[in-house]
Amino acid sequence: MSTPRILTGRVVIATHNAGKLVEMRELLAPFGIEAVSAGELNLPEPDEPGTMFAENAATKAHAAAQASGLPAFADDSGLCVEALDGAPGIFSARWAGPNKDFTGAMARIADEVARRGTPSTRAHFVSALVLAWPDGHTELFEGRVHGDLVAPRGTLGFGYDPMFKPDGHDRTFGEMSSDEKHGVDWQNGAALSHRARAFVLLASACLRRPT
Template sequence: MARLLSGRVVIATHNAGKLAEMRELLAPFGIEAVSAGALNLPEPEETGTMFAENAAIKARAAASATGLPAFADDSGLCVHALDGAPGLFSARWSGGSKDFAGAMARVERELAARGAADRRCHFVSALVLAWPDGHEELFEGRVFGDLVWPPRGTRGFGYDPMFKPDGSPLTFGELGAEEKHGIDWETGTALSHRARAFLSLAAACLRRPG
């Protein structure tokens, strides 16, 4: 049975973009969020072979270190013509300097090297909530679209400027925060992979105050 989350939670990320999105998603539920980076928690080695496994590794480490529930995301861009790459290694393609302009250029080079005309791709987000006593909840979301080149827009982060979701003329890099990961609670719909995963999490583990 799903466990309700309340009070304070650790966002197990050192990524400022992810942290901002997660805080905005949690805000309507009265959840106080503190980041692993702000608590000077080390980043655990991500040894999983699936997004869900890596999210769990991060959430468990933060929950164990702080004694608080911890919330972690593992996400990535899966390019169909590249056999799902960069996938689990989406962040690593950016290198130690987190150069996502270089990572996007690498995606384009890899497609050109294969002579691939197929530009279909999807983003995956796996969200894991972990409690210090070992209880865990897992939720996943996906959004499909096409790659564009050159990248467009300076909003968002990571591979957002080269990802155009189905049904939109704009890339994630051109969309505002509310357009990208805002949730329509009446219809239960959202655009981004992380917001879609969060919809499932909210339904199971969160209640609006009042």
């Protein structure tokens, strides 16, 4: 197994999603990493032909690294609903359409689950994080969080957060502050959200806290 490569200096966050950008910058902040987004660099959004989260994250990270000449950090994530055989999964953003209508996407999930006639409310979020360098070197990390679907509650977070209640909690991601959702207990390596859990693994391998 190769030794993980340490990230230093500047990194491109390969996203045009404002919610993801905020979370990623907050996660990177303690490590002294300067983060610039693909949107701020006017980089195009690549097609995502993969059938797995990791494949699409790698596509985005490599495209940004090649276009910018900098290491790039990409996330591909989504909601997998048990009653829908894992849908929307990698198509989570597409279910919201070009206008990013997640209210409509959440309603679609509820309608399709009801149509299946199943009592299951189980679902999980997946996040695949990829660090890619211009020379092609890649590091991949994945995090998951399991929970239940509920009627949407809360106006915090983004995407499907209002309809997802993680196991062990009474509130949805949409009712949690950003620190509650993706804050990290670095002493114990503990985190709640899928993206934060993947980031804990990434940080332990590829980041060093400033001394």
